[in-house]
Amino acid sequence: MPGLAVLRRWRVKAEVLKQEYDQVQGDAVLDTLRRFGVVVWVAVPLHSALALWFFLYQAPVGRAAMQSWADALAWLQTALVLALLVSAVLARRMVRRRHAPGPAGLVLQAAFCSAYLAFGAAAAILDVGVGNGIATFLIISMGVAVLSLMRPLFSALVFGLAFGVFGGILHTASMDATLLASFQIQALSTVLMAQLISVMMWHQYSRRVLLSRKLGLTHAALLAKQQELETLAERDTLTGLYNRRKFMQLAEQELSRAARMPSDICLLMVDLDFFKHINDHHGHPAGDAVLQQVAGILLHAVRGTDVVARMGGEEFIVLMPNTARAGALVAAEKLRHALSEHPLDLGECRVPVTASIGVTGLGPQQRASIDALYAAADLALYAAKKNGRDRVESADPAVVEALAEFSALRA
Numbered sequence: 080m081p082g083l084a085v086l087r088r089w090r091v092k093a094e095v096l097k098q099e100y101d102q103v104q105g106d107a108v109l110d111t112l113r114r115f116g117v118v119v120w121v122a123v124p125l126h127s128a129l130a131l132w133f134f135l136y137q138a139p140v141g142r143a144a145m146q147s148w149a150d151a152l153a154w155l156q157t158a159l160v161l162a163l164l165v166s167a168v169l170a171r172r173m174v175r176r177r178h179a180p181g182p183a184g185l186v187l188q189a190a191f192c193s194a195y196l197a198f199g200a201a202a203a204i205l206d207v208g209v210g211n212g213i214a215t216f217l218i219i220s221m222g223v224a225v226l227s228l229m230r231p232l233f234s235a236l237v238f239g240l241a242f243g244v245f246g247g248i249l250h251t252a253s254m255d256a257t258l259l260a261s262f263q264i265q266a267l268s269t270v271l272m273a274q275l276i277s278v279m280m281w282h283q284y285s286r287r288v289l290l291s292r293k294l295g296l297t298h299a300a301l302l303a304k305q306q307e308l309e310t311l312a313e314r315d316t317l318t319g320l321y322n323r324r325k326f327m328q329l330a331e332q333e334l335s336r337a338a339r340m341p342s343d344i345c346l347l348m349v350d351l352d353f354f355k356h357i358n359d360h361h362g363h364p365a366g367d368a369v370l371q372q373v374a375g376i377l378l379h380a381v382r383g384t385d386v387v388a389r390m391g392g393e394e395f396i397v398l399m400p401n402t403a404r405a406g407a408l409v410a411a412e413k414l415r416h417a418l419s420e421h422p423l424d425l426g427e428c429r430v431p432v433t434a435s436i437g438v439t440g441l442g443p444q445q446r447a448s449i450d451a452l453y454a455a456a457d458l459a460l461y462a463a464k465k466n467g468r469d470r471v472e473s474a475d476p477a478v479v480e481a482l483a484e485f486s487a488l489r490a
Contacts, residue, residue, distance in 0.1 A: 100230050103288045107228040107281070108184040112170040114226050115191055119167040123160055130156035148209045155201055162194045192223050192237050200245040207252060213262055216245060217269045224273040228284050234277040242270040315389040317367055318374035326388035326396060330449045333386070333400050338446060345407035345440030347397040348456040349377070349414065352433045352468040354393035365425050369432060372423045380414045396456075404440040404473060411436045411471040419469055435463035439474040 133153035138146035169187050173180040180187075199219025206215060220238065229237065245266055249259065313325035321329065330346075337344045351373065358366040370393065377387050377395055386398040399407050415436055422429040437460030441447055447455075455474040463472040 099285055099289060102292075103285045104185075104230070105180070106288055107230075107284060108180055108188055109174065110284075111188050111226070111228045112174050112180065112184060115170045116167055116174065118226060119163050123163050123167075126156045126160045126163070130154075130160065144209055148205050151205050152202060155198060155205070159194070159198045166191045166194070188227060188229070189233075189237065192227050192229070193240075195219055195223055196237070196241040197244070200241060200248065203245065204248050204252065207249070207254070207262065213265055213269075216266065220269050220273040221276065224276040225280060227277070228281055229277055230281060231274075231278045234281070235274055238270040238274050238277070242266055318371055318389050320374050320377075320395070321386065321388035323388065323390050326386060326390070326398070327449060329386050330398050330452075333398060334447075334449060334452075337400065337441070337443075341443035342401050343403040343406075343440060343442060345399045345402045345404055345438060346452045346456045347399065347407060347411050347414075348390075348437040348453075348460045349395040349397065349434050350436075350460055350464070351393040352435055352464075357430060357432075361425065361428075361430065365430070368425055369423055369430065373418065373432065373434075376417055376421075377414065380417055381410065396453075399440075402440070403442075404438065407438050407440055408471060408473060411438050415469065415471055433469035435460055435468050436471045437461070437463055437474065438471060 130153050133149045133156060136146075136149040136153075138149060166187065170191075173184050173187065196219060199216040202219075203213040203216035207213065220241065223237075224234070227234075246263055249262055249266065252259070254262075313321060315322045333344060351369070354366065354369070357369055370389070373395070374387075374389065377397065381387060381397055381399070384400060385402075386400075388396050390396050397410075399410065402410070415434055419431070419433045422431045437456045437458065439452055439455040439459055441452070459472045459474040463470050466472065
């Protein structure tokens with residue numbers, strides 16, 4: 080039936096709205112309490128000044144009703160000032176916690192609104208008694224609607240009770256029936272307008288908060304994706320080490336620094352021996368596991384200032400700033416020993432792994448490009464392979480310089 084379909088759609092919309100309102104409720108209460116804290120700085124001096132004025136007021140002779148009106152408003156203003164101060168202290172404590180205040184915050188919000196509306200109703204009743212209108216109730220109702228962020232049902236309850244109490248007290252006052260009806264219509268119009276403003280304020284706030292959160296999540300997702308892309312651009316996906324492109328970039332930076340502040344710099348090329356045998360006999364997943372474990376051993380064997388990268392396949396490279404060739408040879412032997420003496424655990428079996436390492440370097444007064452260093456280390460690595468593998472060989476710095484000159488001539 081069409082009627083049932085419409086009801087279902089409205090029910091779904093109501094459930095969606097409730098979920099959205101639940102999401103922003105805590106933030107709304109917290110923001111309302113923050114607003115209370117700001118308003119108190121204005122409201123307390125204002126109501127204190129009014130209380131003092133009414134205490135000092137002297138009605139003309141023969142106007143006892145006016146004097147009673149002023150005295151009552153003086154005490155009413157004083158009571159409101161005390162209520163505002165207490166509410167401000169409690170609100171400040173909740174705001175300082177920097178998280179949703181929960182039911183206690185909602186109770187404080189309701190108490191604040193009720194106190195202000197009660198003040199407006201009482202002041203308006205006193206004004207009516209001396210021939211004035213209900214402007215105070217109207218102003219207070221509008222102020223509460225703008226200041227306090229309330230869910231529609233909650234605000235309807237607050238303003239409905241305010242109208243009920245105000246209308247009930249107004250009905251007991253002795254006045255002309257026409258005037259009473261006029262005041263009741265004004266009061267009803269006031270609370271309806273206040274309710275409309277409150278709903279609009281809440282709807283606008285909830286939309287803004289939800290949109291802000293959505294944008295925040297989108298921004299976080301974009302940042303995560305950007306970081307992922309940056310990682311993919313400079314990291315080897317299998318081992319997590321720097322890739323060839325990033326290594327060359329960092330190596331160029333280190334060489335430039337060494338040129339500005341003369342110091343030793345060395346390069347180690349590490350190539351796993353018989354790695355194809357591991358892939359052929361244990362499978363490529365086992366080969367990947369070997370590469371990952373070797374990467375971990377490399378990272379633990381060198382200093383934090385050294386740059387470790389996977390150049391491709393089973394070939395790794397280590398750049399060691401501020402390291403003389405003798406120190407680099409010691410580090411290379413330490414690394415070779417760490418690999419050869421500790422077979423790698425592949426779960427079902429342990430696989431012995433050895434590596435051939437080529438070492439080269441530059442002294443403080445030597446200069447060469449990263450390509451020349453790489454070529455010299457590759458020559459040393461070739462010598463290690465040729466001389467039986469599982470060993471460390473080094474290239475003389477003169478070879479590096481010759482290669483650098485050769486590269487310059489070719490360029």
